[in-house]
Amino acid sequence: MSDAAPVSRSGARQRQRLWLLGAALLGAWALYAPYREARQAYARTHPLRPVDVPTAASAAYEGARWRLLNLTERDRPGQRDDARVLVARFEVVADEGTTPRQLDRCRSRISDARGRVWNADAFGQLGVRHTLPQACGSGTGADFRRIEARPGKPWQFEQVYQVPRGLDAKTLRPEIFMPWPEREPAGRYLRFTP
Amino acid sequence: MSARLGPAWRSALWLAFGVVAVVLLRKAQPSYEDKLAPFVVRGALGQRVEARDLAVVVDGVRLARRYRVADIGDESRVLRTPGVWLSVVLEAEVLREPAPISARLHTRDGYDYQAAGDDRPRVRGVNLSGIELAPGLPARGAFFFELPPAQVPGARLQIYRGPLTPGQMDSLIEIDLGTGAQTAEQVQARIADEIDLRS
Numbered sequence: 001m002s003d004a005a006p007v008s009r010s011g012a013r014q015r016q017r018l019w020l021l022g023a024a025l026l027g028a029w030a031l032y033a034p035y036r037e038a039r040q041a042y043a044r045t046h047p048l049r050p051v052d053v054p055t056a057a058s059a060a061y062e063g064a065r066w067r068l069l070n071l072t073e074r075d076r077p078g079q080r081d082d083a084r085v086l087v088a089r090f091e092v093v094a095d096e097g098t099t100p101r102q103l104d105r106c107r108s109r110i111s112d113a114r115g116r117v118w119n120a121d122a123f124g125q126l127g128v129r130h131t132l133p134q135a136c137g138s139g140t141g142a143d144f145r146r147i148e149a150r151p152g153k154p155w156q157f158e159q160v161y162q163v164p165r166g167l168d169a170k171t172l173r174p175e176i177f178m179p180w181p182e183r184e185p186a187g188r189y190l191r192f193t194p
Numbered sequence: 195m196s197a198r199l200g201p202a203w204r205s206a207l208w209l210a211f212g213v214v215a216v217v218l219l220r221k222a223q224p225s226y227e228d229k230l231a232p233f234v235v236r237g238a239l240g241q242r243v244e245a246r247d248l249a250v251v252v253d254g255v256r257l258a259r260r261y262r263v264a265d266i267g268d269e270s271r272v273l274r275t276p277g278v279w280l281s282v283v284l285e286a287e288v289l290r291e292p293a294p295i296s297a298r299l300h301t302r303d304g305y306d307y308q309a310a311g312d313d314r315p316r317v318r319g320v321n322l323s324g325i326e327l328a329p330g331l332p333a334r335g336a337f338f339f340e341l342p343p344a345q346v347p348g349a350r351l352q353i354y355r356g357p358l359t360p361g362q363m364d365s366l367i368e369i370d371l372g373t374g375a376q377t378a379e380q381v382q383a384r385i386a387d388e389i390d391l392r393s
Contacts, residue, residue: 083331116329119292164330 043187047109047177050191058091061190062106062178063098067091068192069156071169076128084165085128086110088174088192089158092136092149100148103137107177108159111191112167117175120159132158136176170194232354232366239372245365247291250353252284252369257346257381258389263315270392273315275340278385282339282351282371286322287332293355294326297337300368302348309337317391324357346381348374 042048053059058067069089076085088110094103108120121128133139133147136157141147149155159174177189199207237243242251257280261273273279286295299307312324315338322335341349351369354360373381 080331115290117291118328162328162331167330 040186043185044181045179046187047175047189048187049185050175050189052191052193055192055194058093059190061176061188062102062181062184064092064094064103066176066190068174071172071174073169074128074160076126078127082165083162085126086161086163086169086172087128087158088161089132089156090136090174090176091154091156093154094137094149094151096151098151100137102182103149103155104135105178105180106136107179108175109177110161110163110172110174112163112173113171118161118163120161126160126162128160130158130160132156134158134160230362232360232362232364234366234368236368236370238370243367243369244289245367247289247293248286248295248353248355248365248367249289250284250286250367250369252282252351252371254283255371255373256281256283256389257343257385258387259385260388261315262388262390262392263317264392272388277340277342278346279389280339280341280346280349281336281389282369283334283336284322284353285332285334286327286353288327288329288355290329292326292328294324294357295322295353295355296357297322297339297351297353299339299341299345299349300352301341301345301350302374303345305345306352307339307341307345307349309339314338315391320391343381343385344378346373347376347378 039048051059051061053066053068055068058065060066067090069091071086071088074085074087079085088108090108092103094100107122109117110120111117120134122134124134134157137149137155139147139157161174163172171194173191173193175189175191178184181188233246235243235245237250237252239252239254242249257278259278260275261279262270263273265271280299282297288295297309301307309323310321312321315321317336320335322333322337325333325335327333337351337353349371351371352360353367353369355364360366376384
């Protein structure tokens, strides 16, 4: 026992330092990994990461090219005094292999600079008369036949939003989002900036 | 003192201290439900109460044995309850994202009474159950509850985003309805026989 070599204090500290550093890294990873997993799961069904697209420019997203044509105000009978109705017209050109059903998964909303958002009127509750289909890849034609977006051909559709009166339409940003994306990273969405 | 104790006793004392600390900490440990419980923001009648993504002003409370509501044409009908109807009139606004709001009454005995659905009573533009709110577009209306009269004293109104129960780790607004000091007799005296909801 007495012949044993004395333990080097600096060597022991070095070994403990590495062990502590490893424990700290593992602890940090144990916190971050579930957070990252939950965020990924959330991003599959919620817009998280915007891709800003200037108005009149187009952007590739989920197997198609998307463009905002215009954003206009539309009258609606019986509208509440403090609100107004905006209509965004979009054009989408599907890539080869992209089906109308895939495009129809799209959701739209509009946001302001403060991060507030308003969903598109998906079920016609606002009672606005439409001049274009509301779905991103299919609709009903004038003769009540089903019409669909074809690859390479421009398809126009419109989305309706009810926003508070007093908001400057030029500061509002219509958005397009695809839940359960097949080609894009989860959570990515298009935000058309004024 | 510690100088008189031998090393074995000192170790035993530290061990006992550690065991007691573990037991106490374990007893005080919050449950899984506590960890995920909503954050309660409390307020009173007439006061604007703002939570993470919801703001409300509750104007008042009314009690009634029955409601008179519109029926087909110019007819009316009576909506009864085995208990008592409690209605709260309020203005609500979501602050960031569109969402429906829900309400329930949390009683002194720990019971929760969920607000009646949008068809009980069906008063278009008034019953806020199931109505989706949007930022900057506040809605003014009422929530309606059916509960035993004995549960009214001390009941608190809870309002939250979403259609069912309060979201985990989300905000929950709790409003003191001012009935805490009332006796059962005083509550009975406040109950109107009928409230006409047609106008």
